[in-house]
Amino acid sequence: QPVEAQTLRAVKHSDLRVLDPIITTAYMSRNHGYMVFDTLVALDANFEIQPQMADWEISDDGMTYRFTLREGLMFHDGEPVRPADVIASIRRWGERDGMGQVLMTYIDSMEGDGDDVVVINLSQPYGLVLDSLAKPSSNVPFIMPERLAETPSTEAIPEQIGSGPFRFVQDEFQPGVQAVYLKNEDYVPRDEPSSWAAGGKVVNVDRVEWVTMADDQTALSALMAGEIDYWEQPPADLLPILEGNPEMEVRNLNELGYQTIGRMNFLHPPFDNKLIRQAALAALNQQDVLDAMIGNPDLYNVCASMFICGTPLESDAGAEFGTESHLDRARELLEEAGYDGTPVVIMHPTDVVTLRTQPVVATQLLRDAGFEVDLQATDWQTLVGRRASQAPTDEGGWNMFFTNWVGADVFNPLVNNMVNGRGAEGGWFGWPDIPRAEELRTAYAEATDPEQQVAYARELQELAYDEVMYVPLGEYIVPSAWSTNLDGVLDGPAPFFWNITKAE
Amino acid sequence: MLGYIVQRILAAIPVMGFVALFVFLLLRLTPGDPAAIIAGDAATPAQLAAIRERLGLTDPIHVQFINWITDLLRGDFGVSIISGTPVINMIGSRLEPTISLALTTITLSIIIAVPLGVIAAWKQGTIIDRLVMAISVVGFSVPIFVIGYVMIQIFAMQLGWFPVQGFRSITEGLGPFAQRIFLPTISLTLLYIALIARITRTSMLEILNEDYVRTAHAKGLTDTRVLMRHALRNCAVPIVTVIGIGFALIISGVVVTESVFNLPGIGRLTVDAVLARDYPVIQAVILLASLVYVVVNLLIDIAYVFLDPRIRYQ
Amino acid sequence: MSTQAAPSGGSPSRIAQLREIVFSSPIVTFAALMLLLIVLAAIFAPWITPYDPARLSPGTRLRPASDAHWLGTDAFGRDLFSRIVYGTRISLAVGIGAAVAAVLLGLAVGLIAGFFRTLDAILMRVVDGLMAIPNILLAIAIVALSGASIWTVLVAITIPEVPRVVRLVRSVVLSAREEPYVEAAIAAGSSTWRILTRHLLPNTIAPLIVQGTYICASAILIEAILSFLGAGISPETPTWGNIMAEGRIYFQINPGIIFWPGLVLSITILSINLVGDAVRDALDPRMAKRGIDR
Amino acid sequence: MSDTLLDIRNLGIGLGGDPAHEVVKGLTLGIQPGETMCLVGESGSGKSLTALSVMGLLPKALAPTRGQILLKGEDMLTASSKRMRGLRATAMSMIFQEPMTALSPVHRVGDQIAEVLDAHTNLDGKARRKRVLEMMEHVHLPNVESLYYSYPHQLSGGQRQRIMIAMALILRPQLLIADEPTTALDVTTQKQILTLIRELREEQGTAVLFITHDMGVVAEIADDVTVLRLGEVEETRPVDALLRQPKTPYSRKLLQAVPSLIPRPPRKLNDRPIVLQTTDLGMTYESSGWFRKGRSVVAAKEVNLTLRQGQTLGIVGESGSGKSTVARCIVRLIDPTTGSIRISGTEVASISQRALKPHRRKVQIVFQDPFRSLNPRIEVGESIIEGPTNFGVPRRKAMDRARELMELVGLPGSALDRYPHQFSGGQRQRIAIARAIAMDPDLLVADEAVSALDVSVQAQVLELLDDIQKRLGIGLLFITHDLRVAAQICDDVMVMQHGKVVEYGPAATVLGDPKTEYTRALIEAAPGRDWDFGNFRPVSETMAAMKQQQS
Ligand SMILES: Nc1ncnc2c1ncn2[C@@H]1O[C@H](COP(=O)(O)OP(=O)(O)OP(=O)(O)O)[C@@H](O)[C@H]1O
Ligand SMILES: Nc1ncnc2c1ncn2[C@@H]1O[C@H](COP(=O)(O)OP(=O)(O)OP(=O)(O)O)[C@@H](O)[C@H]1O
Ligand SMILES: [Mg+2]
Ligand SMILES: [Mg+2]
Numbered sequence A: 001q002p003v004e005a006q007t008l009r010a011v012k013h014s015d016l017r018v019l020d021p022i023i024t025t026a027y028m029s030r031n032h033g034y035m036v037f038d039t040l041v042a043l044d045a046n047f048e049i050q051p052q053m054a055d056w057e058i059s060d061d062g063m064t065y066r067f068t069l070r071e072g073l074m075f076h077d078g079e080p081v082r083p084a085d086v087i088a089s090i091r092r093w094g095e096r097d098g099m100g101q102v103l104m105t106y107i108d109s110m111e112g113d114g115d116d117v118v119v120i121n122l123s124q125p126y127g128l129v130l131d132s133l134a135k136p137s138s139n140v141p142f143i144m145p146e147r148l149a150e151t152p153s154t155e156a157i158p159e160q161i162g163s164g165p166f167r168f169v170q171d172e173f174q175p176g177v178q179a180v181y182l183k184n185e186d187y188v189p190r191d192e193p194s195s196w197a198a199g200g201k202v203v204n205v206d207r208v209e210w211v212t213m214a215d216d217q218t219a220l221s222a223l224m225a226g227e228i229d230y231w232e233q234p235p236a237d238l239l240p241i242l243e244g245n246p247e248m249e250v251r252n253l254n255e256l257g258y259q260t261i262g263r264m265n266f267l268h269p270p271f272d273n274k275l276i277r278q279a280a281l282a283a284l285n286q287q288d289v290l291d292a293m294i295g296n297p298d299l300y301n302v303c304a305s306m307f308i309c310g311t312p313l314e315s316d317a318g319a320e321f322g323t324e325s326h327l328d329r330a331r332e333l334l335e336e337a338g339y340d341g342t343p344v345v346i347m348h349p350t351d352v353v354t355l356r357t358q359p360v361v362a363t364q365l366l367r368d369a370g371f372e373v374d375l376q377a378t379d380w381q382t383l384v385g386r387r388a389s390q391a392p393t394d395e396g397g398w399n400m401f402f403t404n405w406v407g408a409d410v411f412n413p414l415v416n417n418m419v420n421g422r423g424a425e426g427g428w429f430g431w432p433d434i435p436r437a438e439e440l441r442t443a444y445a446e447a448t449d450p451e452q453q454v455a456y457a458r459e460l461q462e463l464a465y466d467e468v469m470y471v472p473l474g475e476y477i478v479p480s481a482w483s484t485n486l487d488g489v490l491d492g493p494a495p496f497f498w499n500i501t502k503a504e
Numbered sequence B: 001m002l003g004y005i006v007q008r009i010l011a012a013i014p015v016m017g018f019v020a021l022f023v024f025l026l027l028r029l030t031p032g033d034p035a036a037i038i039a040g041d042a043a044t045p046a047q048l049a050a051i052r053e054r055l056g057l058t059d060p061i062h063v064q065f066i067n068w069i070t071d072l073l074r075g076d077f078g079v080s081i082i083s084g085t086p087v088i089n090m091i092g093s094r095l096e097p098t099i100s101l102a103l104t105t106i107t108l109s110i111i112i113a114v115p116l117g118v119i120a121a122w123k124q125g126t127i128i129d130r131l132v133m134a135i136s137v138v139g140f141s142v143p144i145f146v147i148g149y150v151m152i153q154i155f156a157m158q159l160g161w162f163p164v165q166g167f168r169s170i171t172e173g174l175g176p177f178a179q180r181i182f183l184p185t186i187s188l189t190l191l192y193i194a195l196i197a198r199i200t201r202t203s204m205l206e207i208l209n210e211d212y213v214r215t216a217h218a219k220g221l222t223d224t225r226v227l228m229r230h231a232l233r234n235c236a237v238p239i240v241t242v243i244g245i246g247f248a249l250i251i252s253g254v255v256v257t258e259s260v261f262n263l264p265g266i267g268r269l270t271v272d273a274v275l276a277r278d279y280p281v282i283q284a285v286i287l288l289a290s291l292v293y294v295v296v297n298l299l300i301d302i303a304y305v306f307l308d309p310r311i312r313y314q
Numbered sequence C: 001m002s003t004q005a006a007p008s009g010g011s012p013s014r015i016a017q018l019r020e021i022v023f024s025s026p027i028v029t030f031a032a033l034m035l036l037l038i039v040l041a042a043i044f045a046p047w048i049t050p051y052d053p054a055r056l057s058p059g060t061r062l063r064p065a066s067d068a069h070w071l072g073t074d075a076f077g078r079d080l081f082s083r084i085v086y087g088t089r090i091s092l093a094v095g096i097g098a099a100v101a102a103v104l105l106g107l108a109v110g111l112i113a114g115f116f117r118t119l120d121a122i123l124m125r126v127v128d129g130l131m132a133i134p135n136i137l138l139a140i141a142i143v144a145l146s147g148a149s150i151w152t153v154l155v156a157i158t159i160p161e162v163p164r165v166v167r168l169v170r171s172v173v174l175s176a177r178e179e180p181y182v183e184a185a186i187a188a189g190s191s192t193w194r195i196l197t198r199h200l201l202p203n204t205i206a207p208l209i210v211q212g213t214y215i216c217a218s219a220i221l222i223e224a225i226l227s228f229l230g231a232g233i234s235p236e237t238p239t240w241g242n243i244m245a246e247g248r249i250y251f252q253i254n255p256g257i258i259f260w261p262g263l264v265l266s267i268t269i270l271s272i273n274l275v276g277d278a279v280r281d282a283l284d285p286r287m288a289k290r291g292i293d294r
Numbered sequence D: 001m002s003d004t005l006l007d008i009r010n011l012g013i014g015l016g017g018d019p020a021h022e023v024v025k026g027l028t029l030g031i032q033p034g035e036t037m038c039l040v041g042e043s044g045s046g047k048s049l050t051a052l053s054v055m056g057l058l059p060k061a062l063a064p065t066r067g068q069i070l071l072k073g074e075d076m077l078t079a080s081s082k083r084m085r086g087l088r089a090t091a092m093s094m095i096f097q098e099p100m101t102a103l104s105p106v107h108r109v110g111d112q113i114a115e116v117l118d119a120h121t122n123l124d125g126k127a128r129r130k131r132v133l134e135m136m137e138h139v140h141l142p143n144v145e146s147l148y149y150s151y152p153h154q155l156s157g158g159q160r161q162r163i164m165i166a167m168a169l170i171l172r173p174q175l176l177i178a179d180e181p182t183t184a185l186d187v188t189t190q191k192q193i194l195t196l197i198r199e200l201r202e203e204q205g206t207a208v209l210f211i212t213h214d215m216g217v218v219a220e221i222a223d224d225v226t227v228l229r230l231g232e233v234e235e236t237r238p239v240d241a242l243l244r245q246p247k248t249p250y251s252r253k254l255l256q257a258v259p260s261l262i263p264r265p266p267r268k269l270n271d272r273p274i275v276l277q278t279t280d281l282g283m284t285y286e287s288s289g290w291f292r293k294g295r296s297v298v299a300a301k302e303v304n305l306t307l308r309q310g311q312t313l314g315i316v317g318e319s320g321s322g323k324s325t326v327a328r329c330i331v332r333l334i335d336p337t338t339g340s341i342r343i344s345g346t347e348v349a350s351i352s353q354r355a356l357k358p359h360r361r362k363v364q365i366v367f368q369d370p371f372r373s374l375n376p377r378i379e380v381g382e383s384i385i386e387g388p389t390n391f392g393v394p395r396r397k398a399m400d401r402a403r404e405l406m407e408l409v410g411l412p413g414s415a416l417d418r419y420p421h422q423f424s425g426g427q428r429q430r431i432a433i434a435r436a437i438a439m440d441p442d443l444l445v446a447d448e449a450v451s452a453l454d455v456s457v458q459a460q461v462l463e464l465l466d467d468i469q470k471r472l473g474i475g476l477l478f479i480t481h482d483l484r485v486a487a488q489i490c491d492d493v494m495v496m497q498h499g500k501v502v503e504y505g506p507a508a509t510v511l512g513d514p515k516t517e518y519t520r521a522l523i524e525a526a527p528g529r530d531w532d533f534g535n536f537r538p539v540s541e542t543m544a545a546m547k548q549q550q551s
Helices: A026-037 A084-097 A098-106 A129-133 A214-223 A235-244 A275-285 A286-293 A329-337 A356-367 A382-385 A434-446 A450-467 B001-031 B034-039 B045-056 B061-075 B086-121 B127-139 B144-158 B174-208 B212-219 B221-236 B235-248 B251-262 B267-277 B277-307 C012-021 C026-043 C080-115 C118-133 C133-148 C150-176 C180-185 C193-227 C240-250 C256-283 C284-294 D047-055 D081-087 D109-120 D124-136 D159-171 D187-204 D215-221 D237-243 D249-256 D324-330 D353-360 D380-389 D395-408 D413-417 D425-437 D455-472 D483-490 D508-514 D519-524 D537-551
Strands: A007-011 A041-043 A048-053 A053-059 A064-068 A106-113 A117-122 A166-168 A180-185 A205-209 A248-251 A258-264 A345-349 A373-378 A401-406 A471-476 A479-483 D006-015 D022-032 D038-039 D064-073 D092-097 D175-179 D207-211 D222-228 D232-238 D274-287 D293-308 D312-315 D338-343 D363-366 D443-447 D476-477 D493-498 D500-506
Touching: A007 A214, A007 D187, A026 A180, A053 A479, A053 B061, A064 A084, A084 A098, A084 A106, A084 A117, A098 A106, A098 A129, A129 D312, A166 A286, A166 D413, A180 B277, A214 B144, A214 B251, A214 C240, A214 D476, A235 A248, A235 C240, A258 A356, A258 D395, A275 A329, A275 A356, A275 A450, A286 A356, A286 A471, A329 A356, A345 A356, A345 A382, A356 A373, A356 A401, A382 B267, A401 D124, A434 A450, A450 D175, A471 C118, B001 B061, B001 B277, B001 C118, B001 C133, B001 D312, B034 B045, B061 B277, B086 B127, B086 B174, B086 B221, B086 B235, B086 B251, B086 B267, B086 B277, B086 D022, B127 B174, B127 C256, B144 B174, B144 B251, B144 C193, B144 C256, B174 B221, B174 B235, B174 B251, B212 B221, B221 B235, B235 B251, B235 B277, B251 B267, B251 C133, B251 C193, B267 B277, B267 C133, B277 C118, C012 C026, C012 C256, C026 C256, C080 C118, C080 C150, C080 C256, C118 C150, C133 C150, C133 C193, C150 C193, C180 D363, C180 D380, C193 C240, C193 C256, C240 C256, C284 D425, D006 D047, D022 D038, D022 D047, D022 D064, D022 D207, D022 D232, D022 D500, D038 D047, D038 D215, D047 D064, D047 D175, D047 D207, D047 D500, D092 D159, D092 D249, D109 D124, D109 D159, D124 D159, D159 D187, D159 D222, D159 D249, D175 D187, D187 D519, D207 D215, D215 D237, D222 D237, D222 D249, D222 D537, D232 D237, D274 D324, D274 D476, D293 D324, D293 D353, D293 D476, D293 D500, D312 D324, D324 D338, D324 D443, D324 D476, D363 D425, D380 D395, D380 D413, D380 D425, D395 D413, D395 D425, D425 D455, D425 D537, D455 D476, D476 D483, D493 D508, D493 D519, D500 D508, D500 D519, D508 D519
Parallel strands: A007 A205, A345 A373, A345 A401, D038 D207, D038 D222, D092 D175, D175 D207, D312 D476, D312 D493, D363 D443, D443 D476
Antiparallel strands: A041 A048, A053 A064, A064 A117, A106 A117, A166 A180, A180 A205, A248 A479, A258 A401, A258 A471, D006 D022, D006 D064, D222 D232, D274 D293, D274 D338, D493 D500
């Protein structure tokens, strides 16, 4: 690397392991995707869909979409981007992504027209074609060369060739240590100013290094000592130290924030009983969870909406007992349900900082309400393996676990996995079997009128609260921190590394 | 000698075989699912099953074991389930930090601990003895990560003498290498000082009662000479044993140090791999660690022959 | 033939022996006192502590030391002092449990391996294999295997220690079985069991005490490291290890969370080692001989 | 006394330098240049401490309390430690008892000698080597060039002791202190070393302070003798005067305790039943490895012996000749490779340990080392009753019997609840005998059972064995390398060499009229064999007296 090469060193929230943003929903892989790949269209900061690789035209009947690729698009191996690449990429994505799968059921055909046009024909009207393709978070429909996109969707792509603003340096990639990107000199940015994933992706540094740090304490010291420039997710408790330092800038880049949630297993006692689920809902409260987890009230938000506060779908429908503890109500419900003291097995991942407080707080609240709780410490991977088990608790099953979602992954009924009601066959872990929820999701998808969409979402949320499909435990933001010699750090649903300049 | 070495290497085969089988079974019985890691949070059971199938995780365990062993014998360590990187490359790129840390630590602790132990034994029962032992026990009883944080706080943040974290290969120059390896070495060294100083003291105490130490005095030698040339030389065997085993087990010791000082070493790799259930990586690393253990033991035994002429190969 | 009177003086009683060990030097006395205090704290934890160590109070988290919370509060607003006192229970249990378990298991296997040469070869291969696996990694794997309860952590810490005890016991047995008094016992028709338990076993006690104190100390530390790596006992149950591990990111905000349990841990380990060494010295035949001449 | 080389005046040594706890109490002693002074006395009388205090090497626990040690007029007790270092090896040297442990096992012997030159002279490496080689030749070491590079364990005991002597004498000190330099060696080697010391003294005019408890050795090399008892000098006399006319009762007792080399007359026992008979007994030690060819040592071959009730059979021979091997086969501590062993008519050579158990009580063994043959952690009473209780004797009864036995071996019955360390070496050996006879054996094997004891205690134990044999009529297989002891108590004697029996017959025949060269050499090597200590006269005079008596 040349001596003057400007290098931006960033510590990410986790390490990059899977180099395929389609096969996995891992956020690190998504972030990696944004570096290497580009998207057809993109969402901007106002939730408006903007052209990125392509402009589009919609036929009057809304059944045909024509995407025209802009000029100068070129993959890192020097090949131009062709319609075939786009079609193969969308197909592969459509096999993996939840919203993509839905989209595919409405698509009749996709075909190229000349060197730069992709035509998508629908089989019936569908309102979320562009919303799907502009999906900002996992899985993002990145466009990759046809030969890579033909890799089976159960297998990671063998090479990192995209048309994005950075090139991946395979030789310097060390899983668990670092991932290195170089500026793609051949990338032609759009002319518009950048806004979220939309607009011009102008790269101002030569080299970006993502460094893994296993220890937050070390990351903090390294940032303050100038050994790294950017820290994606400092723990909330360390922010005051960074804020107090004039050489540090601390700012939230992702307005949608995160939602922390609790999920029960519908297959086994005691949570196979709706009343007992409601009792648990009543016992839990967001304030305590957020206090223990985040601490600083500026960084969290008690919010009853399952679809994120501040979005068009925000509502408090059905959330009568959603955000605060109603222990009396919980006890009543337990009484009514004839709760027999069956212990609630809560899985407690002790190795993930952002997930190890919720189970502890929940355990205490549930116990206060009269539940028997068996809090079982594990590591996150064990939890991930175990939560797929549909067996009863004494055979390796479970009753409840907690996780966090990026706002963009829960902010509508289609992306939100927890309101999926397909049960043990097609549902997400916990497997609620609630056909009505599925009807409402389809209705939402097919509605083209925003107001109608809001209505369906409300109804779904009401249903979800009634059935306690999951317990939203509050929203929080995770500000990033960087040294003041960086400028132009962008807001977005994912961290972006274009537009940033580094002063020496 | 050569025959002895060959014999010892042959004898190591069943040991390694046991380790391989044990680790393999332990891992396969461990809950956790690499497919789930690959697929991420939102994957559905069907997608997980498909990935598992792809990875060969649905084969019967003995088939998996045989596949692994045959590949291994062919020199193929496989690829990481998670990142697809060849395991051999992953380990290769992680060796230098760990080996550097191990070597600097062992060297430094020998330089410090052996004289400490000798002095403590020589002045047995005095304040000096108690002090040396107390210091070494404190080194043993403070968790490494605490020592590490304190070091970073003082020497990197307050005084700014050293970088906080990271590693530079020695090929990039001794200066940057030494700067970054210094603090981790110091924090890990305390533990080994404790171990080595104690064993040195105990062995020295025993040796100092021996007749030949008295003979050495009767020759009119100075105390230092008696201590260093006669007594210390004669307790080399137990000391070397402890050092050797300490070195072989350093993989465990470096895990925390590597985390705290962000050294991209084997220890961290292993923990990551265990937490991610990256089976091929874990298996390879543990086999490697066991191999190191076996080799170090072999070296120790060979060293015995040089250190103590009474010991012959058996 | 002259009938010489045997020297007078019976064997010192156990209590006298204990007293002699404890008062052998002021440092040992102090160490013994500290251990006593710590054990008492573990036993009487509910009476000493002002708060329930598990009681969350997210509203008052990370408070500095005050009259209400003598050592401040942790990230869940739990009282640090109460947690450290309660942590004594598990940490001591882990330390003592691992030491006792490893010593007993290692003793049994070591006696067998040392005495029955036919089993020796096989047992030693297995022991070598187990020893070759890095202990922390083995511990992490075992904890991951069966979930992190105090029992699995105990097992995980114990298993890697057993081989070392086995080797130690075996080597003692191998040399002791050549002693004339063992041959005399064989000549007297004593059973193998009797020879093992009465003649060989006692020889292992002094080295085992040293090894035991070492295991005890290192078990407490390994528990802390496992917590640090996220594979320890559930943070719901306080142990010195997981208090420190949880507190490590607050190192710069509230250093007490690491400092206080660290201090108690160090004092405990120091005391265990000092007392262990003193007991060893008292049992060492060479030292004992010196005592007689006195 | 102006030419006195070493002049010890009123020396006191106390525990921790405390005059109230003196171990050596006002010792006075002088040695002239070229003279050999022997220091004798029972174990624990302060011989070694006296020697060590001259060298300034007292153990930490002890310190001088009074007096002076003048070496050529300079007081060793007040000399600085630097001065002491300078004097060691140049003006005074010391040889220690145990040749096995007195040399550092990890350094080459040549280098260990050269180190003395390195510490005290300016010679360069080459010159040092030359001097060392010369000295090694001087002490009659063979192949000095290659021996220079050997390690102590590759040398025999006698060779090691020669290395020690070379090391001590290389700077030609005026004073050589030898603390029991031959006790651990077998007779033939002992003789060589004694000759060597005498030779060197004559050549170099070195004064020697020779410590021993072996009166034979004294008779062999001393000019003057000092008898020490409980830290005090009993008497100092020229050797001949002392041996003929000991002044104090203690000296008399000491001399009387020395067994005579003249064999006892055989007892008539041919009609008694046979307790032990071996036929073609053989033992080969195999050391085998998985990957290597084993090494085998033939330790015993074609051993045929017969032992009757009440009879004592002695096995003698130099170290490594296979004596212990035979004993251990008979007790079945090891399994013989060939031949048969019949105990009171029962074949036991190849039966299983389980089948052997009932026969165990018939054969008992007493080992050489009184410090290691009793379990230090068990009360002696428990050790004694272990055997009987194994065979079903009720504990209480066994205890009563143990009490009787303690008295039988001359110890108070009340001492049963004490631990071994609370007894002296001789007492322990008696307890070991009590333990063996507690089983009412037909056969008692004593493997060097008195070798570790000093003469007076040895005499007590031998007497005890004799007494027990008379009372209980057991067969005694007595293994020793001390011909005096064999002569004193054995009816028959068997001589072993390299695992084979070279001579076997009544003691008077074997020892009085040896047939083989080997036996003759053994007898000749016995120090002081010309002296009949018990009768305070040379053997020749005794013989003459005996002849007179007979005629
Ligand atoms: N290191 C020591 N500490 C305390 N007492 C000792 C020490 N060494 C010797 N003694 C005591 O001093 C006394 C004289 O010991 P010394 O070694 O001089 O006897 P010795 O005449 O050489 O006997 P031996 O013939 O057995 O060698 C003994 O009672 C012994 O117990
Ligand atoms: N366990 C063994 N393994 C191999 N060789 C042995 C073993 N025990 C003894 N030997 C060898 O057998 C030979 C006879 O030994 P043994 O102990 O019977 O001699 P000894 O006459 O009792 O000698 P000492 O007088 O020194 O006790 C020696 O050469 C010895 O080295
Ligand atoms: Mg002595
Ligand atoms: Mg022998």
